[in-house]
Each structure stands twice: as C-alpha cells, then as structure tokens.
Amino acid sequence: MARNCPSTYRSPQMNPTHTDNLKSNLGEASDHLKQAASHAGDAIRGAANVAGDEVRLGKANVKSELADGALSGIAALEEGAGAAREQVDQLMDKGRDLVDSAADLIRERPIASFGVAFAAGWIIAKLARSGDK
Template identity: 65%
Template structure:
C-alpha cells in the first residue's frame, strides 16, 4: 500500500509541475502575443503616417499642376482679348456689325425659348 501511495504522490507532483509549466507557457505566449500586438500597432501607425505624408505630397503636386494650367489658361485668354482688341481697333465697323448680329441672334433665340413655355 505504501508503494501505491508513493506512486500516487509522485504522479500528483508531476501533475502539479505540469500545471505550473503549462501556466508559465500560457503566460509566456500571452506576453509574446502582447509584444507582437504592440509592434504590429506601431507598424500600422507608421504606415498610416507615411500614407498621409504621401497623400499630402500628391495633393501639393496636383495643386501646383492646377496652378500651372490656370496660369496657361489665363495667358491664353489675355492673348485672345488682346487679339480681339486689336481687331476692334483695326476694323471698328466690322466689329460693331458682328456684335449687333450676335445680339440679334441671341435675342431671337431668347424669344423663341420663351414662346415654347
């Protein structure tokens, strides 16, 4: 009987040690997972910050390109206005006739649009 008791005590001791080792393993795994989670969170924040900076840079470049296009368009419109002014100075009667005809056509179109209603 005493051998059986010793064997049961030994088995209980081994079970107790196995439970301690299992607990330590779980704690270790939880700690490692927590560290990995923190590292992953830091990496995500870093990537988001880099993405925001790249987005700002792209927006700045788009703004600069839009400004260049606007400047070019304004330059062209100034050229057209200057050409029109030169044409009016060179041929004032022709310019007056074209303006009068354009006004008449616009008035005619406006009147025909009102009668449709």
C-alpha cells in the same frame, strides 16, 4: 488470531504490495502533473508576454504608417494647390491670347467684325424673345 492470518500480516522484509505500488505510482503521477501544470502556466505567461510585445510592436508600426500616410496626403494637397495654380495660369494665358487675336482681327477688319457682332446680338435677342412666349 488475526495476526497469524497470512493475508493481513506483512513482514518488513516482504516486497511491497500492489496497493503500495499503486499509491506510490499515483503520488509520482500527481507530482508530474503538478509540474506539467506549472510548466504550462509558465509557457502561457511567456506566450502572453510575447504576444503583448508583438501587439505593441504592431500598434507602433500601424501608427507610423498612418503618420507617414498623413504626411504624404498633406504633401499631395500642397502639390495639388500648386498644380491648380499652374492650370489657372495656363488658362489665363490662353484667354489673353484669344483676346489679343480678337483685337487683331477687329483692327484688321473693323466693318466685318461690327457685322458679325451685330448679327450675333440680333440672334441672341431673337432667341431670348422666343423663350418669353
């Protein structure tokens, strides 16, 4: 008797029920979600590959700049040594000029030079003795 009940009987020619439509739509939604997850995974893998490539490129650029900086630093050190030699040479030339000037002055005025040297020695001796007390 249950077969004659209109609520449970379906004929093949009848339209699908709401439950059938729900199941169909949920199945289709599930398929779309699976595809979306697959595409998202592909996108993440692609982004990770691109990011990895960018990191490798950045690392190579950093290494290159550090190497160039080291070479520039070495070149600056070499130039610094040359500049120091130039300064020492200039100081030596000035020292020679002072010694030559002093020698010329001593030749021109030997008695005055002796007096100045004697007075300077006497003052230095006095200062040294006063520091001992």
